Amino acid sequence: KAGVTQTPRYLIKTRGQQVTLSCSPISGHRSVSWYQQTPGQGLQFLFEYFSETQRNKGNFPGRFSGRQFSNSRSEMNVSTLELGDSALYLCASSIKGGTEAFFGQGTRLTVV
Amino acid sequence: AQKITQTQPGMFVQEKEAVTLDCTYDTSDQSYGLFWYKQPSSGEMIFLIYQGSYDEQNATEGRYSLNFQKARKSANLVISASQLGDSAMYFCAIPLSWRGSNYKLTFGKGTLLTVNP
Numbered sequence: 585k586a587g588v589t590q591t592p593r594y595l596i597k598t599r600g601q602q603v604t605l606s607c608s609p610i611s612g613h614r615s616v617s618w619y620q621q622t623p624g625q626g627l628q629f630l631f632e633y634f635s636e637t638q639r640n641k642g643n644f645p646g647r648f649s650g651r652q653f654s655n656s657r658s659e660m661n662v663s664t665l666e667l668g669d670s671a672l673y674l675c676a677s678s679i680k681g682g683t684e685a686f687f688g689q690g691t692r693l694t695v696v
Numbered sequence: 697a698q699k700i701t702q703t704q705p706g707m708f709v710q711e712k713e714a715v716t717l718d719c720t721y722d723t724s725d726q727s728y729g730l731f732w733y734k735q736p737s738s739g740e741m742i743f744l745i746y747q748g749s750y751d752e753q754n755a756t757e758g759r760y761s762l763n764f765q766k767a768r769k770s771a772n773l774v775i776s777a778s779q780l781g782d783s784a785m786y787f788c789a790i791p792l793s794w795r796g797s798n799y800k801l802t803f804g805k806g807t808l809l810t811v812n813p
Contacts, residue, residue, distance in 0.1 A: 617800070627787065627803040640792070640800050672739055676801075684731060685801065687741035 586611065588677050588688035596694045602663040605691045609656050609677030616658040617685060618650060621672040630673075633658055665695045698723045698790045702804035709778045710812050716763065717773040717807045719788035725749075728790060730771040731801070732760070735785040744786075747771055778811045785809075 589608040597603050609616050617640075618630040629642040633652035650660040656677075662669055672692050676685035699722040709715040721730065732744045747755045747762045755762045763772040775782055785806045792800035 619801075626805050627801075629800045629802070632800060642800070674739075674741060676741070684743050684746055686743060687733070689738060689740040692739065 588675055588686055590673075590675050590688035590691050592691060593689065594692050594694075596696060597665050599665055599667060599695055601665050602661060603665060603693060604659055604661045605673055605675075605693070607658045607660075607675030607677075607688060609658070609675075610686055613677035613679055613686075614656050615678045615685075616652055616656065617676045617678075618658070618660050619674045619676065620644075621674060621690075622668075622670070627674075630660065662693075667695050669693065670695045698725075698728075698792065698802040700788050700790055700802055700804035702788055702807050704807045705805070706808045706810070708810050708812060709775075711780060712777055714774060714776045715778055715809065717775070717786050717788075717809065718770070719772055719804060720768070720770045721788070721790050722769060723790060730762070730764070731789045731791075732762070732771075732773045733787045733789060733803075734782075735787060735806070737784070741787070745773070775809075780811050780813060783809060783811045 591606045615634045617632040619627050621627045631650050632640040636652045647663045652658045672690045674687050674690045676687045678685045701720045728749045731746045734742045734744050745755050745757045745760045747764045754764050759776045761774045785808050787806045788804045789801040
């Protein structure tokens with residue numbers, strides 16, 4: 585059974601650009617969550633999608649957005665990138681809220 | 697709001713010895729779950745073990761076990777017979793709503809475990 589797949593693994597972008605990250609959950613999992621991990625702030629929840637609907641959102645500016653498709657794959661988008669957006673972005677999938685979440689290997693974004 | 701405290705930024709252990717990683721939590725929920733994840737340098741968060749607040753027995757998964765003390769709000773991870781591959785960051789986490797429709801993990805700051813040969 586394939587795990588959670590995140591693409592790309594590494595990304596370098598310039599300030600002001602935008603970026604789209606992709607997450608393919610485990611087959612059958614309908615909940616997808618996104619987290620940002622930085623050395624200073626640790627792991628912070630971005631948002632969660634279930635059946636194409638955003639159910640939860642963390643305390644991030646509107647530059648951070650996401651969506652989920654009918655096949656449960658999810659994308660997150662960051663517009664007008666800032667240096668502080670450099671982080672490891674982790675995606676997690678679960679069958680439904682309340683069960684353990686399985687994480688992908690993350691996308692390491694560097695903004696220069 | 698949920699809160700997780702991991703007071704050990706770093707821990708060292710000799711190979712084949714046992715080690716305990718501390719985790720205390722704060723939640724107003726009566727029913728909740730607690731998770732431990734391992735994050736090697738590759739970045740992936742690997743699920744290790746979970747404990748439900750109403751589980752009568754402490755959770756165990758192979759070499760991992762939870763020392764769950766509900767009254768003290770502590771859920772310490774015990775790794776027995778440490779191996780070099782156990783060197784990683786370890787995170788304790790609690791979801792926003794256990795078995796509910798919402799799912800949002802609050803993580804601690806983590807403990808960096810180094811296993812020495």
